[in-house]
Amino acid sequence: MKKRFSFIMTILFLLILVTPNQPVKAATPSWPLLQNGSSGTNVYSLQYLLLNKGYSVSVDGMFGSGTESAVKSFQSSNALTADGIVGANTWSKLVVTISNGSNNNAVKAAQYQLMNKYGYSVSVDGIFGSGTESAVRSFQSKNGIASDGIVGPTTWQYLIGGTGGSTGGSFWTSRQSSWIHPLKGGPTLDPTTGGREFGVARSSGRYHAGVDFTAEAGRQVLAMTSGQVINIYEFYEGTKAVEVKNDDGTVARYCEISPWVSVGGRVSKGTVVGTVMRSNTGSQMLHLEVYMGTVSGALTQTANSSNYYYVSAANYQRRADLVNPMGAKDLSIIR
Numbered sequence: 001m002k003k004r005f006s007f008i009m010t011i012l013f014l015l016i017l018v019t020p021n022q023p024v025k026a027a028t029p030s031w032p033l034l035q036n037g038s039s040g041t042n043v044y045s046l047q048y049l050l051l052n053k054g055y056s057v058s059v060d061g062m063f064g065s066g067t068e069s070a071v072k073s074f075q076s077s078n079a080l081t082a083d084g085i086v087g088a089n090t091w092s093k094l095v096v097t098i099s100n101g102s103n104n105n106a107v108k109a110a111q112y113q114l115m116n117k118y119g120y121s122v123s124v125d126g127i128f129g130s131g132t133e134s135a136v137r138s139f140q141s142k143n144g145i146a147s148d149g150i151v152g153p154t155t156w157q158y159l160i161g162g163t164g165g166s167t168g169g170s171f172w173t174s175r176q177s178s179w180i181h182p183l184k185g186g187p188t189l190d191p192t193t194g195g196r197e198f199g200v201a202r203s204s205g206r207y208h209a210g211v212d213f214t215a216e217a218g219r220q221v222l223a224m225t226s227g228q229v230i231n232i233y234e235f236y237e238g239t240k241a242v243e244v245k246n247d248d249g250t251v252a253r254y255c256e257i258s259p260w261v262s263v264g265g266r267v268s269k270g271t272v273v274g275t276v277m278r279s280n281t282g283s284q285m286l287h288l289e290v291y292m293g294t295v296s297g298a299l300t301q302t303a304n305s306s307n308y309y310y311v312s313a314a315n316y317q318r319r320a321d322l323v324n325p326m327g328a329k330d331l332s333i334i335r
């Protein structure tokens with residue numbers, strides 16, 4: 001018994017000796033697993049990367065049968081298991097290194113992540129210029145990876161595997177400690193799934209311009225920061241929207257609610273703006289939109305113009321200074 005014990009200890013000791021030292025660094029995010037039924041920002045980038053490899057798919061953020069058959073065909077051409085499921089092996093073969101001067105759909109895939117997941121102000125135009133390069137350098141340095149402005153395999157993994165929100169875009173990082181979550185008690189469903197997230201396709205080619213924080217009708221909606229109520233109107237299926245011009249110049253549109261405030265009134269951080277209202281179709285949620293406040297005009301813009309958000313990339317039907325609101329999910333929740 002004793003002999004066997006010391007034999008095992010010797011083996012363990014030898015194993016420790018031959019195991020190479022692992023470098024100490026923050027964990028690289030895992031590649032996400034996407035398959036038929038997935039939706040959101042990563043699906044957009046997947047579709048742009050498939051286009052870049054010559055596969056014809058529509059870029060709508062929804063992983064349906066068209067995307068699935070393109071994935072399967074890409075997998076068989078690349079000696080991968082053709083199961084239609086996009087994991088680490090498939091991602092690794094789909095991404096290509098891009099840098100200043102690149103002009104292709106892979107650039108759009110990276111720009112889409114930078115803009116929609118991390119809140120950088122870049123255009124999704126497929127042209128890797130100085131604006132994209134500086135966004136990439138900033139993203140790299142925030143994530144502790146070499147800030148060379150080149151999107152290679154590691155940067156791709158951080159872009160696509162990262163969670164966004166407070167970890168990336170400068171809009172939300174600066175507000176994370178000062179603003180509060182707009183839904184008292186927090187949402188009942190995960191706002192990063194199920195079509196509740198920013199940028200997912202809606203009917204007739206429109207993309208979701210806000211984030212949905214689900215809650216039962218009557219739940220209180222709170223001002224995230226101080227400001228003045230500038231507009232209240234009918235918004236969707238019998239529900240209303242309240243626009244607040246925040247004191248920092250930004251605009252918050254609290255939607256699908258029953259207002260408790262009136263136009264011209266002041267709100268402080270935590271003031272009850274209204275309560276979640278059941279729409280005529282039965283949905284119950286706070287739909288939140290945020291704007292930089294750098295341009296004027298109606299927040300909803302149905303005509304394609306210079307005052308229109310990301311014309312070349314996506315049809316959000318919103319004003320040009322729309323902000324990715326996903327970072328609001330990480331604000332402190334008032335119980």
Ligand SMILES: [Zn+2]
Pocket residue numbers: 208210211212287288
């Ligand atoms: Zn919504």
